[in-house]
Amino acid sequence: MDVLLHIFVGLHIIGIAALLGGFFHQMKAIGQGTARFTPGMLHGALTMLVTGIVLVGLNEAQGGSVNHIKIGIKLLLLIVILGLVYVKRDEERVSKGQFALVGALTTVNIFIAVLWT
Template identity: 75%
Template structure:
């Protein structure tokens, strides 16, 4: 079971990397006002959602304690990120506010995952 959990953790990290990497590639364009939500951001957020739910289920099945408040906060942030990315995915240009919000919420989600114990 530990191997399966570790595989899902690795996939979760890949999802985070895709979301944050997609944001980082568009930061220069954000300064010019031509940023857009790239497909990697949507795919990364969806990967985070699916693997995160799988991780919660696997950890509970193994009998490990799961901090439901932490998971709820992370899920709420991810739903907002997914909403912003999904709604703006076809726009040729995305405003600085929504685009910066995706990046900021992603970083906050990472800090919650690593610092909230």
């Protein structure tokens, strides 16, 4: 069961990397006003959602304690990220504020995962 848990942690990190990597890749485009949400960013966010749900399930199946408030906050942030990326995925240009919000919320989500114990 531990191997399965580690596989899903790795997949979760890959999802984070896809989402945040897509954001960092377009930092120059943000300044020019031509940034857009890429399919990789959407797939990364969806990967984070699916693997996060599986990780909570696996953790609870093993009898581990899960901080439901922390998971709820992370889920809420991810739903906002997913909503923005999904709705604006076909637009050629996304506003600086919306694009920056996705990057900021992703970063906050990472810090919640790492620092909230």
